[in-house]
Amino acid sequence: MRRVRHDFTKNGSVLAAACCAVYAKNMQDEVRALLILQDRDRRLLAIAKDLAKLPKDQERARDKLKGDQAHLAQAQLALKEAEVRVKKIELDAETRRTTIKRLKNQQFETRKNDEFQALAHEITRYEQDVDAYETRELEAMVEADAFREAVHIAEKQLSATEAQVKEELARLQQRHQILLDQQREVEVDRTTCAQAVPSGILPLYQKLMKSKDGLAVVALKDQLCDGCHMKVVAGTMIKVQTAKEITQCENCGRILYQD
Numbered sequence: 001m002r003r004v005r006h007d008f009t010k011n012g013s014v015l016a017a018a019c020c021a022v023y024a025k026n027m028q029d030e031v032r033a034l035l036i037l038q039d040r041d042r043r044l045l046a047i048a049k050d051l052a053k054l055p056k057d058q059e060r061a062r063d064k065l066k067g068d069q070a071h072l073a074q075a076q077l078a079l080k081e082a083e084v085r086v087k088k089i090e091l092d093a094e095t096r097r098t099t100i101k102r103l104k105n106q107q108f109e110t111r112k113n114d115e116f117q118a119l120a121h122e123i124t125r126y127e128q129d130v131d132a133y134e135t136r137e138l139e140a141m142v143e144a145d146a147f148r149e150a151v152h153i154a155e156k157q158l159s160a161t162e163a164q165v166k167e168e169l170a171r172l173q174q175r176h177q178i179l180l181d182q183q184r185e186v187e188v189d190r191t192t193c194a195q196a197v198p199s200g201i202l203p204l205y206q207k208l209m210k211s212k213d214g215l216a217v218v219a220l221k222d223q224l225c226d227g228c229h230m231k232v233v234a235g236t237m238i239k240v241q242t243a244k245e246i247t248q249c250e251n252c253g254r255i256l257y258q259d
């Protein structure tokens with residue numbers, strides 16, 4: 001029986017054609033055929049699990065893009081708002097410059113000394129205003145430059161992520177194709193292997209595969225079932241050792257073979 005286990009674990013695929021081509025002749029052969037079939041079924045389960053994970057991996061890759069896109073949109077909005085602030089300050093300063101021109105014209109035309117002085121006072125006030133606006137405009141322009149730089153960095157980041165995501169999606173697509181090819185190959189192999197198992201055992205095996213998490217046939221090691229790790233009764237152990245009939249673990253129901 002040790003040889004059976006060795007064949008199953010080390011040379012399962014190589015043995016497939018040879019073993020499956022011959023129908024089981026005795027109980028040991030039946031268990032061996034079941035183990036090979038279980039190996040193919042477990043491979044198919046693993047492939048199906050990997051295939052099921054792919055859409056989530058693709059979604060995760062695209063999500064990376066969404067984060068960078070949102071970041072860029074935010075930076076672009078901040079820049080636009082900063083540019084509007086600069087424009088508004090420019091307009092406010094320009095309005096005051098126009099007022100200064102008007103006041104200077106009035107000053108030029110007046111002949112009254114007190115009116116001339118009052119206008120001069122007003123012109124000075126507006127000129128101070130213009131100075132203050134020019135200072136604020138410079139500050140706002142520096143702020144806008146910082147936002148412009150932030151947009152530039154966000155664009156570069158998005159572009160790098162786009163390349164990364166494109167590569168990741170291509171890799172996932174390739175993996176998808178590889179898994180589909182493997183699935184097709186193992187399915188063909190599995191059909192051949194199933195033919196080597198006596199049809200009488202198949203329903204029990206298939207039922208156990210579904211209910212026992214893809215592990216229907218397990219070794220009995222030192223009277224312990226390798227599926228549920230419970231100790232089996234002596235009668236079960238003897239039946240497994242003599243290998244005259246298919247024996248199930250009385251705790252979990254899995255089919256046992258002597259390790």
Ligand SMILES: [Zn+2]
Nearest residue numbers: 225228249252
């Ligand atoms: Zn068990």
